[in-house]
Amino acid sequence: MMLLEGFSTALQPVYLLYALGGVFVGTAVGVLPGIGPAMTVALLMPITYALDPAAALIVFAGIYYGGMYGGSTTSILLNTPGESSSIVTALEGNKMAKAGRGAAALATAAIGSFVAGTIATVLLSFLAPVVAQLAVGLGPVDYVALMVVAFLTVGALLGASVLRGLASLSLGLFIGMIGIDDSTAQQRFTFDNPTLVDGIDMVLVAVGLFALGEALYVASKLRHGPVEVIPVSKGKNAWLSKEDWKRSWKPWLRGTFIGFPIGTVPAGGADVSTFLSYAAERKLAKGRNKAEFGKGAIEGVAGPEAANNAAAAGVLVPLLTLGIPTTATAAMMLTAFQRYQIQPGPLLFENQGALVWTLIASLYVGNLMLLVLNLPLVGLWVKILQIPRPYLYAGILVFAALGAFSVNFAAADVGILLVVGILGYFMRRYGYPVAPMVVAMILGPMFEVQLRRSLQLSQNDPAALFSSPFAVIVYVSMALIFVGSWWLRRRQASLEAAPVKDELSV
Amino acid sequence: MSVQVSTPARRPTGEILFALVFVSVGVAGLLTAGSIPIPPSETGIGPRAFPYIVCSMLVIVGTGIVAQVFRGKVGQAEESEDLDVTAKTDWVALAKLVGFVVLHIFLIEPAGWPVAAAVLFSGAAWSLEAKPLWKAVIISVVLALVLQYVFGGLLGVSLPPGPLLEGVPFFNG
CATH class of the missing domain: 1.10.287 (Helix Hairpins)
Structure with missing residues (x-):
C-alpha cells in the first residue's frame, strides 16, 4: 500500500509536470548521437540541484527511462549507428528504416519499451521490498562477495579487452581512495592539497569521462558535412500492421523476461540482455520471418528494445536494496541520490519509504508519458538528430563545464573536469572502457569499508571471506557466469560478423 | 579474440x-x-x-x-555515430578545444559565467569548423543568456553573472 502513497505524491500536478519535464529532456538529450543513458544522467544533474528530493527523484526517473528511449530512436534513424548499447537495435531497426519501415520500427520499439518497462516496474515493486528484507541479514562478508562480482563483471566481462577493463577499474578504485579514509579519517594521496582533501567529486569524473572525453574524441575525427537521417515515411502503411503486432507481442514479452533478471544480477545490465534477446528471437523465428533477419526483421527490434528497458528496471533492484550499482548509469543514479543524503541499501525502504515509493510510482508515470510523447514527436527528434555537429559538441562542452562548475561553484573543478576529459579521450582512443572506472570509483570506498570490517571481525583471517554460505554461493555463481560469458562472447562475435557477410553478398 | x-x-x-x-x-x-x-x-x-x-x-x-x-595486439578504438574512422586525428582541433576550456576556466570569475560560456561555445564551434562564424557567435550569446536565466535565475544555481549582468535581477538567483 506504500505504492499507493507513492502514487498520491507522484500524481500531484506539480510532480506530474516535473515527470513530464524529466522524460522530455531525458529523451531529447538521449536522442543526441553519442550520448548514452549514463551521460544523459550525468549531464542533466545540474538541472535538479535546486529541487526538493521528491521532485529531483521524479525528474531522474524520467531522465533514466527517457535516455533509454532516446537511444533507440538514434540507432534506428541515423545512418551511422555505433553506440554499443543500442547496436542490436540498430542491426535490424536501421535496415527497417532504410526499407521505408522506420515508423513501424520506432513504434514497435516504443510500445515494446512501454510493455517491458511497465511489467518490469511491477516486478520491481514486488521484488525490491522482499530483497531489502533479505538484505538486512547480510553481513560485511556477503557485501564483499557481491561487490567482487560487480567489479569483475563490469571490469573484466563487458569490454573488448579484459586487461583494459581492469586498468580502467583500478584507476577508478585509485581515484576513489583520494581524500579522507572512511574508517580512520586519515588523508590518503592528498599531498596536502586542500582541493584533494575532500576527494574528487564523482560528478566531475563522470561528466569528464562521458561528456568531455566523448566530445574531444569525436572532435578529433569528426565526420564533416551534412548529417544523414533516414526519412520516416508517413501514411497508413508505415504504421504497425496487424501482422507486425502479431510478430511483435511475443518478442516484447520474451524480451521483458530476459531483460529483467539479467538487470537484477550484476551481469552487465542492458548490453547483455539485448544481445541475448536478439539471439533468442533469431533462433525462434521461422520461415519467411527468419530469412528477414539481417535485412530488417521486426522481432529483432521488438525483443531487444523490450529487454533493454526491462533490464533498466531490473538494475534498480540491487541499486535500491543493496546500494550496489551494476552499470555506469546506475552509478550516476546513486551519485544523484547521495546528493540528497539518500543512501540506498536494505534500510532505505524503512527509513525513506515515502521517497522510494514516489520514485517507483514515477517510473510507472514516466513510462506511460514516454509512450504518449514519443511517437507524435518523432519529427522533433529528427530535428534534434540533425543539429549541425559543431554546435552539438560545442553545446556538450558548455553543459559539461556548467555541470562541473555547479558542483562546488569553483573554477578549479572545471580544471579537474578537463584533466579527466583528456584522460577519457585517450581511453577511447586506445580502447579502454570508461564505465568500469565510474562504477569502481563509487563502489571502491564502500568495498574497502566492508572488506576491512569483515577482516576486523575475524582478526585478519582472510579465510573468513568465504565463511558465509551466501558468499560462497555468490562466488560459485560468479565462476559460472564467467564460463557462460566466454561461450556467449564467442556466439556474439560470430553473430556480429554475420550481417556484414549478408551485406557483401547483396 | x-x-x-x-x-x-x-x-x-x-x-x-x-x-x-x-x-x-x-x-x-x-x-x-x-x-x-x-x-x-x-x-x-x-x-x-x-x-x-x-x-x-x-x-x-x-x-x-x-x-x-x-606483441602486436593493440586496443580497438571506440566507435561513435559522428566519427569518421578513416580520418587522421585532428590534433589542431583538439588543442583548440582544450585551449578554449582553459580560457573558460579563467574567465568565469572575472568576466562572469555567461561571458565565459559564450566564449567556450563559439570557440568550440569555430574549432569544429562551424560556418558561418557569426551564426555560431549569436547562438553562443543566446545560449549563454538562456542558461544563465534558467539556472542562475529560475533554478537558483549560483552562477556568477559577472560585471556586465550584475545589475540585472533575473540573472541572479
Missing part, C-alpha cells in the same frame, strides 16, 4: 605511453602509500592495505597491456 590485431601501419608508441601512465600512477601510489599514517588504535588491515592492493593492480595490469601491445 579479446583484442583486435593492428594494421601494421600504426605505430603503437602513444598506446604504450598511455599504458605506462597506469604503471606510473601505480608506482607512485606504492611509493607514497607507506607514509599514510596508521592510528595506534587500528586492529584491522589499516588504511594502507587497500592502496597497496589497488596500486599493485595498476602496475600489473599496465605492464600486461604494454606487453600485449609489444
Whole structure:
C-alpha cells in the first residue's frame, strides 16, 4: 500500500509536470548521437540541484527511462549507428528504416519499451521490498562477495579487452581512495592539497569521462558535412500492421523476461540482455520471418528494445536494496541520490519509504508519458538528430563545464573536469572502457569499508571471506557466469560478423 | 579474440605511453602509500592495505597491456555515430578545444559565467569548423543568456553573472 502513497505524491500536478519535464529532456538529450543513458544522467544533474528530493527523484526517473528511449530512436534513424548499447537495435531497426519501415520500427520499439518497462516496474515493486528484507541479514562478508562480482563483471566481462577493463577499474578504485579514509579519517594521496582533501567529486569524473572525453574524441575525427537521417515515411502503411503486432507481442514479452533478471544480477545490465534477446528471437523465428533477419526483421527490434528497458528496471533492484550499482548509469543514479543524503541499501525502504515509493510510482508515470510523447514527436527528434555537429559538441562542452562548475561553484573543478576529459579521450582512443572506472570509483570506498570490517571481525583471517554460505554461493555463481560469458562472447562475435557477410553478398 | 590485431601501419608508441601512465600512477601510489599514517588504535588491515592492493593492480595490469601491445595486439578504438574512422586525428582541433576550456576556466570569475560560456561555445564551434562564424557567435550569446536565466535565475544555481549582468535581477538567483 506504500505504492499507493507513492502514487498520491507522484500524481500531484506539480510532480506530474516535473515527470513530464524529466522524460522530455531525458529523451531529447538521449536522442543526441553519442550520448548514452549514463551521460544523459550525468549531464542533466545540474538541472535538479535546486529541487526538493521528491521532485529531483521524479525528474531522474524520467531522465533514466527517457535516455533509454532516446537511444533507440538514434540507432534506428541515423545512418551511422555505433553506440554499443543500442547496436542490436540498430542491426535490424536501421535496415527497417532504410526499407521505408522506420515508423513501424520506432513504434514497435516504443510500445515494446512501454510493455517491458511497465511489467518490469511491477516486478520491481514486488521484488525490491522482499530483497531489502533479505538484505538486512547480510553481513560485511556477503557485501564483499557481491561487490567482487560487480567489479569483475563490469571490469573484466563487458569490454573488448579484459586487461583494459581492469586498468580502467583500478584507476577508478585509485581515484576513489583520494581524500579522507572512511574508517580512520586519515588523508590518503592528498599531498596536502586542500582541493584533494575532500576527494574528487564523482560528478566531475563522470561528466569528464562521458561528456568531455566523448566530445574531444569525436572532435578529433569528426565526420564533416551534412548529417544523414533516414526519412520516416508517413501514411497508413508505415504504421504497425496487424501482422507486425502479431510478430511483435511475443518478442516484447520474451524480451521483458530476459531483460529483467539479467538487470537484477550484476551481469552487465542492458548490453547483455539485448544481445541475448536478439539471439533468442533469431533462433525462434521461422520461415519467411527468419530469412528477414539481417535485412530488417521486426522481432529483432521488438525483443531487444523490450529487454533493454526491462533490464533498466531490473538494475534498480540491487541499486535500491543493496546500494550496489551494476552499470555506469546506475552509478550516476546513486551519485544523484547521495546528493540528497539518500543512501540506498536494505534500510532505505524503512527509513525513506515515502521517497522510494514516489520514485517507483514515477517510473510507472514516466513510462506511460514516454509512450504518449514519443511517437507524435518523432519529427522533433529528427530535428534534434540533425543539429549541425559543431554546435552539438560545442553545446556538450558548455553543459559539461556548467555541470562541473555547479558542483562546488569553483573554477578549479572545471580544471579537474578537463584533466579527466583528456584522460577519457585517450581511453577511447586506445580502447579502454570508461564505465568500469565510474562504477569502481563509487563502489571502491564502500568495498574497502566492508572488506576491512569483515577482516576486523575475524582478526585478519582472510579465510573468513568465504565463511558465509551466501558468499560462497555468490562466488560459485560468479565462476559460472564467467564460463557462460566466454561461450556467449564467442556466439556474439560470430553473430556480429554475420550481417556484414549478408551485406557483401547483396 | 579479446583484442583486435593492428594494421601494421600504426605505430603503437602513444598506446604504450598511455599504458605506462597506469604503471606510473601505480608506482607512485606504492611509493607514497607507506607514509599514510596508521592510528595506534587500528586492529584491522589499516588504511594502507587497500592502496597497496589497488596500486599493485595498476602496475600489473599496465605492464600486461604494454606487453600485449609489444606483441602486436593493440586496443580497438571506440566507435561513435559522428566519427569518421578513416580520418587522421585532428590534433589542431583538439588543442583548440582544450585551449578554449582553459580560457573558460579563467574567465568565469572575472568576466562572469555567461561571458565565459559564450566564449567556450563559439570557440568550440569555430574549432569544429562551424560556418558561418557569426551564426555560431549569436547562438553562443543566446545560449549563454538562456542558461544563465534558467539556472542562475529560475533554478537558483549560483552562477556568477559577472560585471556586465550584475545589475540585472533575473540573472541572479
